[in-house]
Amino acid sequence: MNKIVTSGKTIEEAVKQGLAKLGTTEDKVTVNVLEQPSRGFLGLIGVKEAKVELTLLSEQESSVPPQGTTPEKHATVFPKEQPEREASPGQDPYEAAASFIKDVGESMDIHVDVEIVHRKDSTVLNISGSDLGVLIGRRGQTLDSLQYLANIIANRYSDSFIRLTLDAENFRERRKKTLEDLAERLAAKVIRTRKEVSLEPMSPQERKVIHSKLQDHPEVKTYSKGDEPNRRVVITLKQSK
Structure with missing residues (x-):
């Protein structure tokens, strides 16, 4: 040899x-x-x-x-360095963000497609492909990180502020439904035990789902406590009048 x-x-x-x-x-x-x-x-x-x-x-x-x-x-x-794929100065900001997501997928040997969907108050980048679990991460943490970076890249090529939401396999809607069901179950527990419940640390977006779900509840209220990234929602009984 x-x-x-x-x-x-x-x-x-x-x-x-x-x-x-x-x-x-x-x-x-x-x-x-x-x-x-x-x-x-x-x-x-x-x-x-x-x-x-x-x-x-x-x-x-x-x-x-x-x-x-x-x-x-x-x-x-040494091999010749391969130039990284970058967005050109005049490139569409949404395409630049989509290109970034595709590059991340390629670095992980995952082929992904990105659909750009413009909505009234935001733009959604829908990721499709196989083995997307690693792009989503535990409770969407990796997807949130990708979304943060995609927004930075998109706004670098935009004259005005734009907001992007990153989704994969309809994860955002499924996660929202899971959190809303959790909020209802824990609200019922607070009413039953007469003791407040503190949830695990969540991102600002996920805390907002809990707050919104219970904001009109007749018997319980919510508030957040702690510092990022350990800030969490607390569900407690409303004070009797």
Whole structure:
């Protein structure tokens, strides 16, 4: 075996692994970097390791260093950098945001389509495709992060403020229904036990769903307490008049 491909969190780590497997030292191989490492989106998803190819030199090659190199270390061959897909200055802001979402999907080896739906008070980017669970995340946390970034990108290319809502597999409506059902159940519990109930920390959007659902309730009221990101809704009995 005179050639091997290895991976690692960094190029150096990948090279060390290859040298160990070949049982040799760096001055006796040429190193070709096949892929640069990438932290992925938000440093959490779509992470890519460095990938290198090590080729053993012949005895003659290893004893005579190539012109312009030192005897201790041969040159490492780096691949040409691939230009990142960016929105052009005159690009439509909604298309720029949709392009960003597609790029995130590609970085995670997920093909997604993005439908741009303009509504009266906002614009919705509907994501469709397979294996969208990772884009949605636990209770929509990843989807919320993507929505935040998509809004930043869209407004960078807009002369006036625009608001985008990101949705996938009708998650927003399903999550809203889940929260409304939860609000009703907990309101009934508060009435039954005569004790207030504190919900788990939620995003401002999700807290708003709880507040809106119970704002006209005849027996209970809601308020928020705590600091972000641990701010939560409390459901308590209304004071008797």
